[in-house]
Amino acid sequence: MLDSLEERIALQKRGSVLDEVLRTSGCPQPGKWENGIPRRRPMYPRAGTALAHNARSVIVRPPSSKDAREGMPLLHQVRTALRIIGRKAAAARLQRAHARHRAAHPALYAGNDAILARYRAGGGLSHVYQDYKLASLRALLQERRPRHILELGSGSTTAIFAEYVHATPGARLVSVDESEAYLKEAQSIAGIAEGDPRFRLECRERILVRDEAGQVVARRYAGSFADDYDLVFVDGPSGTDEQGVRHKLAPSADVVDIVLRQAPRTIVVDGKYATVELLQQRFGGLYDAYPSDLSGGTVRPGYRYLSYFHLRS
Ligand SMILES: C[S@@+](CC[C@H](N)C(=O)[O-])C[C@H]1O[C@@H](n2cnc3c(N)ncnc32)[C@H](O)[C@@H]1O
Numbered sequence: 001m002l003d004s005l006e007e008r009i010a011l012q013k014r015g016s017v018l019d020e021v022l023r024t025s026g027c028p029q030p031g032k033w034e035n036g037i038p039r040r041r042p043m044y045p046r047a048g049t050a051l052a053h054n055a056r057s058v059i060v061r062p063p064s065s066k067d068a069r070e071g072m073p074l075l076h077q078v079r080t081a082l083r084i085i086g087r088k089a090a091a092a093r094l095q096r097a098h099a100r101h102r103a104a105h106p107a108l109y110a111g112n113d114a115i116l117a118r119y120r121a122g123g124g125l126s127h128v129y130q131d132y133k134l135a136s137l138r139a140l141l142q143e144r145r146p147r148h149i150l151e152l153g154s155g156s157t158t159a160i161f162a163e164y165v166h167a168t169p170g171a172r173l174v175s176v177d178e179s180e181a182y183l184k185e186a187q188s189i190a191g192i193a194e195g196d197p198r199f200r201l202e203c204r205e206r207i208l209v210r211d212e213a214g215q216v217v218a219r220r221y222a223g224s225f226a227d228d229y230d231l232v233f234v235d236g237p238s239g240t241d242e243q244g245v246r247h248k249l250a251p252s253a254d255v256v257d258i259v260l261r262q263a264p265r266t267i268v269v270d271g272k273y274a275t276v277e278l279l280q281q282r283f284g285g286l287y288d289a290y291p292s293d294l295s296g297g298t299v300r301p302g303y304r305y306l307s308y309f310h311l312r313s
Contacts, residue, residue: 091128093299098132100301108135111163118189119156122182129305133270134160136305137233144266146231151175152221152254153236153270154186154201161233162190165198172198174229176221178206178237206237209253216247220254228262235270251275259283267309276307287311 102109112134120126137157141164149161154177165171177183180203192199205222219239234255239247251274255267259279263286269276273295280289287309293299295307 090299094128097299097301097303098128101132101135104301105135105139108138111159115156115159115189119159122185122189124155124185130156133157133305137161137268138164140266140268140306140308141231144231146229146266147171148227148229149173149231149233150225150227150229150258150264151233151235152252153177153234154183155235156186156189157233157235157270158186158192159190162192162199166191172200174200174202174227176202176204176236178204178221208239208241208247208250216241216250218253219247219250220252220257225254225258225261229258229264231266231268232258232264233268233270234272234275249274251278255279256282259286263287263311265311269307269309273307279309283309 109131112131115134116124116126116130119130134156137160141160145168147168147170149165149172151158151161151173154175158173158175161173161175165173175183175186177186183201183203187199187201192201207220207222208216209218209220211217216239219237221237232255234252236252239250241247252269252272255269255275256278258264259267259282263283267279267287269279269292271292271294273292276289276291276295279287280291290304290308290310291297292305292307293303294305297303
């Protein structure tokens with residue numbers, strides 16, 4: 001295996017890209033963020049690091065990584081440098097947009113710092129959009145005033161839904177996650193009392209749906225969603241398989257079944273552009289779609305982080 005890896009590294013040093021996933025115990029895993037913005041492709045451990053850990057194979061590694069730059073034609077080096085400058089400028093723009101929005105709408109951010117501190121202390125993802133995402137959700141809840149909310153994927157967002165339910169007579173929340181432990185953590189962060197009839201927290205198994213060739217084509221929770229909801233928030237289940245491979249192109253399928261059964265007035269999708277595209281394709285005639293500005297739009301103060309689908313009246 002090492003021989004073939006060395007061959008691959010040689011290829012890579014000539015600026016080629018490699019394939020397959022780096023799978024080795026103890027080898028540093030790909031980082032997902034750089035300068036506060038997500039990498040288009042993750043940064044993988046350097047080839048030497050992989051070798052030192054007896055890596056069996058290496059995933060696609062863009063020629064912008066340090067190793068790949070060695071021996072790269074000057075034109076490519078210039079392009080790489082420009083890309084890095086572009087990324088830094090985009091990160092700075094994003095930070096400015098968030099800071100301005102927070103300064104202009106303090107009420108939308110009230111309590112966020114405490115929620116996120118608890119969430120991160122419990123191991124929750126720490127990314128640059130989180131504060132803005134929670135504020136965006138608050139704004140949405142104020143605008144749409146749902147009564148029955150379904151959250152797919154519990155966490156920091158559960159606290160925002162709980163805050164709304166606590167303050168809104170008649171409102172209810174069902175929050176679903178594949179992890180019992182994180183569900184409990186979300187319940188605690190959100191201050192949801194045991195036995196409060198306005199809340200139902202459900203732990204459900206995550207299913208990766210595969211085609212005949214074994215490719216993961218969708219992800220969903222076990223069981224069906226039989227209730228009627230007027231707002232569905234899609235942020236789960238996870239698309240990462242047992243080997244740690246992320247199937248980002250596999251959409252979350254539960255929301256399709258939910259719409260076919262009883263179309264909710266509002267659907268919100270966090271990231272998951274495959275899910276957004278699927279909803280647009282399947283239900284374009286039923287919903288007005290407002291995809292996230294991060295899927296190709298412009299990031300400016302007040303930009304759309306989440307993707308929204310509003311049922312046509
Ligand atoms: C993409 S995260 C986001 C969850 C949530 N909608 C949010 O935005 O905070 C998805 C997964 O992270 C896991 N998770 C939830 N709370 C967590 C915590 N405190 N620490 C680590 N992981 C957590 C859950 O299994 C959840 O399905």
